[in-house]
Amino acid sequence: MYDTLHIDELYNTLGYRIQISSKDIADFYRSYSPDMPISTIRWKIYSLVAKGIIYPIGRGVYQFGRKTLFEPHIYRKTEEIANIMHRRLPFASYCQWDLSVANAFVHHLLNTQLFFVDVERDAAEAAYYEIRAAYRRTVLYRNMSEELPYYDGYIVIRNMAIGAPTIKVSDLPMASLEKILVDFAIDRLFPFQNTEIVEIYANAIASYAVNTSRMLRYAGRRGHRNIIEEILDEIN
Secondary structure (H helix, E strand, O other), X not given: OOHHHOHHHHHHHHOOOXXXXXXXXXXXXXXXXXXXXXXXXXXXXXXXXXXXXXXXXXXXXXXXXXXXXXXXXXXXXXXXXXXXXXXXXXXXXXXXXXXXXXXXXXXXXXXXXXXXXXXXXXXXXXXXXXXXXXXXXXXXXXXOOOOHHHHOOOEEEEEEOXXXXXXXXXXXXXXXXXHHHHHHHHOOOOOOOHHHHHHHHHHHHHHEOOOHHHHHHHHHHOOOHHHHHHHHHHHO
């Protein structure tokens, strides 16, 4: 059965690409059997995924290898912020993340640590006052006027875009890697140059299962899909 998948030939033909599509795989197998039905191709794709040869990163889009899922570190402050949100704003949609995530993907480590709480627009200001009652070093994103290092150790409250991709870690709502990568590229707060953004994206995609379709949907909701497409094209 393994031989019928032509694994070595698949690597030799498509392995140089950052991502491959269902059509790429179909074209590859039809080079052996031009009349191969779509049902057989779907079975082959299923088998490739099951064996860890490829993994899905979007609808009909795959990468080679078996990647781990991104799971951010949960700090004590993260848990305490979640407790405040649970007690004071139990119905508000939000997620958390922190700037140290970037250090996994950049060559020059950041010495500044910020904790982000992205909250649905109608509850953002209320979240600011509730969290600031416990942590004086809390700021609304729109009020930030100094350079990033000035806010080292701060909690930053931001508006969360509708449909922002999130994950659950230890039952806490956290930003997904796809959301963080998009925010790094399009938000004015982050000082990354284009070469640094490309490095971050390339290293993240090499290390974790990144759903590029989810990234593009989120970037599209924020009106910046073209920026993410250009970064992904540069990586490819």
